[in-house]
Amino acid sequence: MPTAARDIPERNGIDTLNRSVSNSFDLSASLSTSPSATFHSPPTSFSKQASASAKQLKPFQTADVKVLLLENVNQTGQSILKKQGYQVEAMKSSLAEHELIEKIKDVHVIGIRSKTQLTANVLKHAKNLIVIGCFCIGTNQVDLKYAAETGICVFNSPFSNSRSVAELMIGEIIALARQFTDRSLELHKGVWNKVSTGCWEVRGKTLGIVGYGHVGSQLSVLAESMGMHVIYYDVVNLMGMGTSRQVASLDDLLQGADFVTLHVPETDETKNMISTAQIEKMRNGAYLINASRGTIVDIPALIKAMQSGKIAGAALDVYPNEPGGNGENFHNQLNDFTEDLRNLKNIILTPHIGGSTEEAQSAIGVEVAEALVNYVNFGTTTQAVNMPEVTLRSLTLEEPNHVRVIYIHKNVPGVLRRVNEILGDHNVDKQMTDSRGDVAYLMADISSVNVSEIKDLYQSLEDLGSRIRTRVLY
Numbered sequence: 145m146p147t148a149a150r151d152i153p154e155r156n157g158i159d160t161l162n163r164s165v166s167n168s169f170d171l172s173a174s175l176s177t178s179p180s181a182t183f184h185s186p187p188t189s190f191s192k193q194a195s196a197s198a199k200q201l202k203p204f205q206t207a208d209v210k211v212l213l214l215e216n217v218n219q220t221g222q223s224i225l226k227k228q229g230y231q232v233e234a235m236k237s238s239l240a241e242h243e244l245i246e247k248i249k250d251v252h253v254i255g256i257r258s259k260t261q262l263t264a265n266v267l268k269h270a271k272n273l274i275v276i277g278c279f280c281i282g283t284n285q286v287d288l289k290y291a292a293e294t295g296i297c298v299f300n301s302p303f304s305n306s307r308s309v310a311e312l313m314i315g316e317i318i319a320l321a322r323q324f325t326d327r328s329l330e331l332h333k334g335v336w337n338k339v340s341t342g343c344w345e346v347r348g349k350t351l352g353i354v355g356y357g358h359v360g361s362q363l364s365v366l367a368e369s370m371g372m373h374v375i376y377y378d379v380v381n382l383m384g385m386g387t388s389r390q391v392a393s394l395d396d397l398l399q400g401a402d403f404v405t406l407h408v409p410e411t412d413e414t415k416n417m418i419s420t421a422q423i424e425k426m427r428n429g430a431y432l433i434n435a436s437r438g439t440i441v442d443i444p445a446l447i448k449a450m451q452s453g454k455i456a457g458a459a460l461d462v463y464p465n466e467p468g469g470n471g472e473n474f475h476n477q478l479n480d481f482t483e484d485l486r487n488l489k490n491i492i493l494t495p496h497i498g499g500s501t502e503e504a505q506s507a508i509g510v511e512v513a514e515a516l517v518n519y520v521n522f523g524t525t526t527q528a529v530n531m532p533e534v535t536l537r538s539l540t541l542e543e544p545n546h547v548r549v550i551y552i553h554k555n556v557p558g559v560l561r562r563v564n565e566i567l568g569d570h571n572v573d574k575q576m577t578d579s580r581g582d583v584a585y586l587m588a589d590i591s592s593v594n595v596s597e598i599k600d601l602y603q604s605l606e607d608l609g610s611r612i613r614t615r616v617l618y
């Protein structure tokens with residue numbers, strides 16, 4: 145890609161304008177003239193945003209973009225971000241809150257998985273942060289509302305690990321029905337214990353799926369192919385795969401299933417969704433599997449039900465409190481029921497590996513990293529979890545004096561009129577705006593903008609009372 149489009153500031157002799165990735169123009173910093181900062185050819189995977197003649201928008205040097213990746217984000221994602229020239233620091237574990245607060249102060253982009261808690265308390269220290277990438281499905285670990293209200297966009301990967309979770313469920317259903325993890329453990333200890341009592345085929349049994357989304361529906365197909373009957377419960381009316389059947393209530397599902405698996409997000413409604421009362425409604429000798437979030441099942445209630453024999457087996461992949469990284473202990477200090485869990489028979493305990501396959505992690509790495517780059521470089525919010533979805537076709541090299549304005553603002557009456565008054569001195573080539581709850585997102589490409597005018601444009605938008613965050617990409 146030619147560099148011509150990127151040397152506007154130098155051509156105009158404006159050497160005090162800092163092209164900052166954050167929402168503020170710091171006039172004390174000088175403009176870098178590093179040639180390597182002037183352009184980057186977008187990777188081919190960004191073809192939707194950057195066609196052959198598209199211009200790479202960049203209000204900053206990409207080398208200034210600081211990215212912190214926690215929890216062992218896959219190399220595929222790391223490479224995409226590094227190729228942009230961003231400064232990427234990747235760590236294998238999550239961080240305790242006080243460490244996270246220190247680290248997050250500086251960064252523009254953070255990538256996490258399910259463990260890192262991005263609470264309002266943490267995010268309020270993240271003065272430069274513009275975007276969060278959850279390299280996973282769940283986003284309950286992020287205060288999405290606070291993030292939106294402070295102009296921080298959040299992305300996830302909605303289904304790249306769904307198949308991996310579904311396959312693990314199939315493995316666990318069979319393992320529990322045949323008690324084979326117990327048999328294997330016994331034989332590892334030198335004990336031969338050939339039994340058939342309480343061991344079953346899964347053919348003809350009923351699987352009850354709670355939450356029939358990406359994971360639940362994949363599982364449904366796999367289970368039917370093994371000859372299981374499938375019923376499901378979901379708050380939304382959904383068409384069943386194959387011959388599976390939606391039931392009207394959670395109670396109906398619990399009463400009708402031999403195996404119950406949980407695939408709901410963590411919300412106020414789903415916390416302790418399965419507790420003593422629900423377990424009592426389950427069939428005697430039924431099995432329970434939870435690979436959603438640790439708070440969905442009241443684990444002490446499950447322990448009692450397994451000790452009494454009401455529940456014949458269980459598999460847990462998730463826990464209310466999970467260790468920060470590999471090698472850390474899983475004991476009573478984290479969850480006070482841990483020792484009791486470990487002493488139960490026919491319970492499979494896995495360290496939150498539902499989505500941990502090479503296929504899933506590699507796909508998630510690409511998907512989320514691409515979304516982050518598209519947001520940082522172009523302002524695109526397609527598939528964002530907490531912001532309205534806004535995108536415009538790319539600026540092209542034939543449009544050298546064009547500027548993309550992004551204005552994240554409170555969703556209150558009168559804002560568009562005032563913004564357009566400010567933009568009105570220029571030609572607004574295209575514009576898109578949308579809102580989600582209290583937050584609205586406006587993207588406008590304006591032409592015939594002299595670089596010397598950018599600061600004023602930016603400042604006028606910043607001065608509006610409705611402003612959450614302003615970015616000007618050029």
Ligand SMILES: NC(=O)C1=CN([C@@H]2O[C@H](COP(=O)(O)OP(=O)(O)OC[C@H]3O[C@@H](n4cnc5c(N)ncnc54)[C@H](O)[C@@H]3O)[C@@H](O)[C@H]2O)C=CC1
Nearest residue numbers: 281282355356357358359378379407408409435436498499
């Ligand atoms: N163990 C692991 O490694 C993984 C765990 N997960 C967890 O599994 C959850 C489900 O994943 P997906 O199927 O991809 O999510 P999804 O969003 O595609 O599906 C969730 C379904 O649950 C339903 N639902 C929501 N609240 C409900 C309620 N109160 N009662 C009944 N149904 C309800 C929704 O309508 C939706 O159909 C994620 O939110 C995540 O927490 C996801 C991937 C990997």
Ligand SMILES: O=C(O)CCC(=O)C(=O)O
Nearest residue numbers: 257258280281282499500
């Ligand atoms: O792989 C991970 O770290 C998290 C998987 C998960 O729970 C999710 O995708 O929501």
